[in-house]
Amino acid sequence: MSDESQELGITESKSHKPGEWYAEVVQKADIADYAPMGGFIVTKPRGYALWERIQDALDGWFKETGVDNVYFPMFIPESFLEREKDIVEGFDPEVAWVTQGGHDELEERLAVRPTSESIIAPFMADWTRSHRDLPLRINQWCSVVRWEATETKPFFRTKEFLWQEGHTAHATNESAWEEVWTRLGQYERVFEDVLAIPVLRGKKPDHDKFPGANTTTTVEALMPDGKSVQSATSHHLGQSFAEAFDITFADEDEEEQTAYTTSWGLSWRALGALIMTHSDDQGLVLPPTVAPTQVVIVPIWQEETKDDVLEYAAGIADDLEAAGFRVELDDRDERNPGFKFNEHELNGVPLRLEIGPNEVEDEEVTLVHRPDNEKEVEGRGGLVDAVDDHLETIYDKLYDAAAENLEDNVREADSPEEIMGTIGKHGGYVKVPWCGDQACEEVIKEKVSAEIVMQPVDDQGGSSAGVPRPPEDDDAVCAICGDPADELAYFAKSY
Template structure:
């Protein structure tokens, strides 16, 4: 028996980091590549990404966004056009310096992000107001030198993501786009992955380098650490000016354009694993599960096998007419108990058990993965499984919301904050808006401002750190 056939050997509460890694590997979502910091996606892991991609693509298309492709190599001379932006990525950049044995001269960066490349092309494509708005999304990989403290899906040197880049004639239109995208992200993560998020803005210190401001969505994980789930940036004219992204208006007067950029990565898969998994392994929300229902036939002899498999095939076809993703586990030489544990490890939302006695009773046994409840359904109730999957999806989101609520703390006393931050959580605390207070809090506690929630303006309280008048109540937390 191989190591990956052994179940999870640590408790989620006892060793969260080791538990997480075991779930990724043993549920066969991904594996480590030969190069440090890189992972290989296995079919189930990639299927989840494809599901998210499909959902995003449909929503992007409704918003007038089309997909394109960008190459991975960016000349260093191009990056120098927006030095402040690129300086933020410089320590993480992989460089190509040779072609074969020959030096190439102008070094080539392996894309850490694509603003400079995309906007060089946009400057060529845009001449007049008739070319705008220009809205393109790119499904890419990005590379950043994450060699230390790597974690599958959460922190790797190469990762899958989408990055959108839009160009507009007015500031107002661009800012509306920023919020539209953030809303698409929020709805998708909550509806597909059953993970609640808090949306708002990043502080000046934490915003995307080169942006006027950054909007973000943040989630609190069961271990009390925050995870950035996605960002949408208003770039203003900070890139259009150095890259000369200009348009002529209806009076043939030339203007610099207004721009946005935004992205999510396969970090969303890591969040899903952490938010829902348990000591048995992965727990998948039905909407993104590669297999939504697994059928385990139970029989002792050939006569029973033929009878059971005939009924199983009938049930499978019935479920597939409802577009439910079904798998029949008819592997020989393995006990039903082994198969049950195997599918629980892989997180399949619903298991159907059926044997000769069940056929006599004209019923099946169903087992829900998220709460491990078992019940029976009669043969004429099979179609209820579609509704049951919808209920599971809803229940998983409600449970995650409850966990997030339990991990969210209102606080205004800094000494109390310091004593509680070790346990983790989202801390809603008053802040004066000053960079020095933000930096001191980070330096002394390891917690930073994850998000300043929309509507969190507050001038009635005193800053948690300096006791001067507060401006807002950001979420402070330690993060991944």
């Protein structure tokens, strides 16, 4: 809706003004726009298509691993929300309330869901009678609302956001832990295999876990501006929700037992991370796995060569489409090739095929990679396989660049000054031994607004699951207070 979006090309630079640059890419590449109300965005077709790719991948894996989709109301009665006190306290300042329906004031006000445990758990209680009903696994794709008063940043900070929330109930603690790791593994997989973004996996420090949870596990991605994005979380809820909502079952001896529950979610922050990680000063860059158009064919002709070039290009488009690629043949008459190149670069089409009279004559095609403009010529025969290889190479280029950024930006420190200095100078993660006291985090947070975003854990079943990995050195001391430290912590600034 802004005038700026009429102008082709990105004017801000990713390295100098990452915030402005990001907003410009999102709007000019037709991903999203700002809604009339602050804190809300409109997701445009090209943006929603990206979300659908993420959905398709995850939804398939969920179903393969025993999850059924459901849909619950977007409103939660206040009395339900109040049944789990940590949820009330944790979300209270951010809950949007409906107090009126039509012209009538409601007898009980309704919360617009900030998360759905409080409306789903009572039904899970209803559906869980015997140990044979467990594990119970359900998921919903929906939006939630958290009324935060911050500046809107599409996909990173919006009052309403799209996500999926999975909810499960289990007969044993071990089974719940297994669930937590299964979902965290699927989130890791969607980042690494679909979005070309390597992640760190671990747990949140106890003071920063999901309200009411026993443990919150997380995958964190490092953005090029040095900040960490909490990309998806998988919570072991212990028995607190089961106790609050009576999720009990009869075990094999007909004894009544309380279930263990989990919940896990991935939001459209993943889209924000995708755009932020790979894109550049020319606009959007997308891995072929999610790009709405994977290959664009730009024919280049003069009047006398037009028919031959267009016919040759159309044949190639047909072949690639038949092979299952998402292809666009850009044969618009009114635009010159230079304009088309810029536009497809802005929109992040991973691979461009250029076809002029020379290509027709030599039965060849010129291929250009979006991320780095690398150019190669391939023969017409075998082009389908060649395109497949090139798309894979482009994916690897994107993944490798992100992996290098991550690898280069995990540093160590042994004093508060060093932690703050390192984050101030480089951003990224600073890995330190930590005593476990939140006060030590505060020291850093107050001065440089960096916090503990992640603690590595060793995935293991049993009651010791989710215990932070200790420092390698047995005599390690907390990098902040100097007391003995038996945990490792990663400090970073975060989104």
